[in-house]
Every structure is written in structure tokens, then in C-alpha cells.
Amino acid sequence: TKPKQLERQHSTGSSKAVAQGPRGDKRQLVGHVLIVEDNPVNLAVVRKMLQRFGLTCDTAKDGLECLEAIKTMQYDLVLMDIQMPNMDGRQATRKIREREQQFGLTRMPVLAITANVMGDDRAKCIQAGMDDYIAKPVKPTDLNNLLQQWLPMQETVISQGRTAPRVASVVSSMGANNALANVEANTSEELLALDKNVLGELFDIMEDEAVRLLQDYINNVPEIFKNIDLAIREGAANNLVLPAHSLKSSSANVGATRVSALAKQLEFMAKENKMDAAAVCWQSMKIAYAQAERELIAIIKKGGL
Structure with missing residues (x-):
């Protein structure tokens, strides 16, 4: 039998930061994300970004905790660090794909968070079953752009005279200012x-x-x-x-x-x-x-x- 998905019981993140739609309209990302990261500083930064994008999230500190989390909660996307203790990100992703095949589950996007962005490292991520990647240190513009490719967006209303707080303007994670x-x-x-x-x-x-x-x-x-x-x-x-x-x-x-x-x-x-x-x-x-x-x-x- 397929594992039972639990009802979500998580507060919505701040919707102050919104994505810019293609026609100038303001749209907000929608979804529930699992962050798998063993470093508490990196984890806190990424979690804050997701909350500012209007997303909800849970966290896991290694691949084993990730596998336990997905048994009891349906996630729209996983942000997966690569090098972690106990079970690394590539091993965890392989287990996720095996589980999806075993129970006939819909494929869940798994995006790698990696400090190594060379071609060989990217290839290893794809071979493990990951769908995309983002370079460390994660930047808000890069993360927002990446998530727009994998998560749905909805219209959001910003009251007149109120603007969203400034999100740091950054170049691509491959750029010289990174x-x-x-x-x-x-x-x-x-x-x-x-x-x-x-x-x-x-x-x-x-x-x-x-x-x-x-x-x-x-x-x-x-x-x-x-x-x-x-x-x-x-x-x-x-x-x-x-x-x-x-x-x-x-x-x-x-x-x-x-x-x-x-x-x-x-x-x-x-x-x-x-x-x-x-x-x-x-x-x-x-x-x-x-x-x-x-x-x-x-x-x-x-x-x-």
C-alpha cells in the first residue's frame, strides 16, 4: 500500500518578498519545501529566504532525516545539500527515487545545493536523480529564479503605498561577485x-x-x-x-x-x-x-x- 501523506500543519512564511511576473504583475511562489542541510548557518539563511518568498518549509540535517520526513509529509520540492554526515545528498536522492518507483508516487523535484559547480559534479547530481542545482553560498535572486522553474506561483496583492523590503541584488551564482x-x-x-x-x-x-x-x-x-x-x-x-x-x-x-x-x-x-x-x-x-x-x-x- 502507498504510504499515507499527513495533512500539513505549518504556518505560512512571510509573503513580503514576491517574484516579478513576466508581464509586470506581482506573483508569489507557492509550496511546502524540505531543506536538507547539516550546517545551521547555511540552513538559517536558506530558510529565511524561503519564508520571504512566501513558502513554508521543514528541515532535516542529513539524508536519513530527509527519508524519515518524506514518509510523513508531502513536499512540493526538496533542497538537498550534497556533503552531509550519516547519508549524503546523492545517496538520499537515490533512495527517494527508489521509493517513488516502489509506491508509484509522483516524482518530487530534488534540487542540489552545492559548493562544487564543475561539470563533473553536476553530472553526478543528475545521475543520482537530482533535477537541478544551485551554488553555495545561496543568493536570494538565484534561488527565486530557480524555484520559479519548479514551483507554482499565484497572484498576490500588495497594498498601495507599501513596498516589499529590498532583497539583496546579486549576480548569477556563477558570477564574479559571488x-x-x-x-x-x-x-x-x-x-x-x-x-x-x-x-x-x-x-x-x-x-x-x-x-x-x-x-x-x-x-x-x-x-x-x-x-x-x-x-x-x-x-x-x-x-x-x-x-x-x-x-x-x-x-x-x-x-x-x-x-x-x-x-x-x-x-x-x-x-x-x-x-x-x-x-x-x-x-x-x-x-x-x-x-x-x-x-x-x-x-x-x-x-x-
Whole structure:
């Protein structure tokens, strides 16, 4: 028998941010989305974007939680991180497709959230059964444009004299102004400890939740650093990939571009099993983070930029 779908019992997200229709009319995305992401900073940013688009959402921190969630709730779309503990995004997507075939269910769109946008990585996502992808760090314009291809939209009324709050204007996730693209295009020494332009975009998105998100980022780093340090001391390259990957994307989200660049290098070194080089990179990362942390704490104490 087919699994029973539970009735939705979720509050509607804010409808302040709306998509621009092709004829100049204001239209709003409609749907219930599952976000699968293990990094709390990345998760909070994406969830806020979806709420501003007028969508409702649930969250899961890995592929196993995702598979449990879809057993009890019907989702219109899944935003799936790739590298996660316990079960990664590609494995989870394969399981979703197997389940759909087993029970004769309608295919549910699964969109990859990935920091790796090279052709080979995209091909692996498609082979796993994913339908599309978006690059990290996720930008509101890019995400809205992508979701319009996969979710229905409805007319929405905006009262006269009231305008939607500004959503950060960004270029394509493959463009030169993308924070992670900047990280990849520059050496870590050339990057700022803290990029105020990226932070400005973050405050546009998160509004009054931005300061709390910065604190969450700082609170999350010690556990990541502990895992990195242990992996390097034990020479365990496989255990280094995931924490380095997590730090890379969350640091890019909060504007800690030098830390993000070094985390990217560390992830690459781990995949290549270059642990001596990783140990040197790790020392540089700790210095870069200390600089970024000082600036972030000052912003937190100030209550904003």
C-alpha cells in the first residue's frame, strides 16, 4: 500500500518578498519545501529566504532525516545539500527515487545545493536523480529564479503605498561577485578577513535575525575546529573533508572570505591526502578565523553594521 501523506500543519512564511511576473504583475511562489542541510548557518539563511518568498518549509540535517520526513509529509520540492554526515545528498536522492518507483508516487523535484559547480559534479547530481542545482553560498535572486522553474506561483496583492523590503541584488551564482567565486578566484592572502559587502547582503536577507546568525556561526566553529584538529593530528584525511566543507560555505555566508578560502584549500588537501600541507593550512586558518571573529564580535556588540 502507498504510504499515507499527513495533512500539513505549518504556518505560512512571510509573503513580503514576491517574484516579478513576466508581464509586470506581482506573483508569489507557492509550496511546502524540505531543506536538507547539516550546517545551521547555511540552513538559517536558506530558510529565511524561503519564508520571504512566501513558502513554508521543514528541515532535516542529513539524508536519513530527509527519508524519515518524506514518509510523513508531502513536499512540493526538496533542497538537498550534497556533503552531509550519516547519508549524503546523492545517496538520499537515490533512495527517494527508489521509493517513488516502489509506491508509484509522483516524482518530487530534488534540487542540489552545492559548493562544487564543475561539470563533473553536476553530472553526478543528475545521475543520482537530482533535477537541478544551485551554488553555495545561496543568493536570494538565484534561488527565486530557480524555484520559479519548479514551483507554482499565484497572484498576490500588495497594498498601495507599501513596498516589499529590498532583497539583496546579486549576480548569477556563477558570477564574479559571488562570495564563493571570489574565494576561488583569489589567494587567501588577498582576501579580507571580513567582507562587509557580503555582510550587507546577509543583513538584507536575515533582517533582525542577522546578529543572532553571526553568533550562531561563532558558536558553531569550536566543534568544527575540534574535528579538524583531531583529523589532522591523526592523519585521517577522510575525517577532514566534511568539517572543512562545512566551514567553507558557512564562512562565505557571513563574509569570512579568508577563512572560507583556507577551508576550501583544506578540503582539497584532504581529498588529495596531502596531510602535511593540510597541517600548515590549518595553522593559517586559525589565525584568519581569530581576525574574522574579532570583527564579528564587534558587530554583534554593536547590534548591526
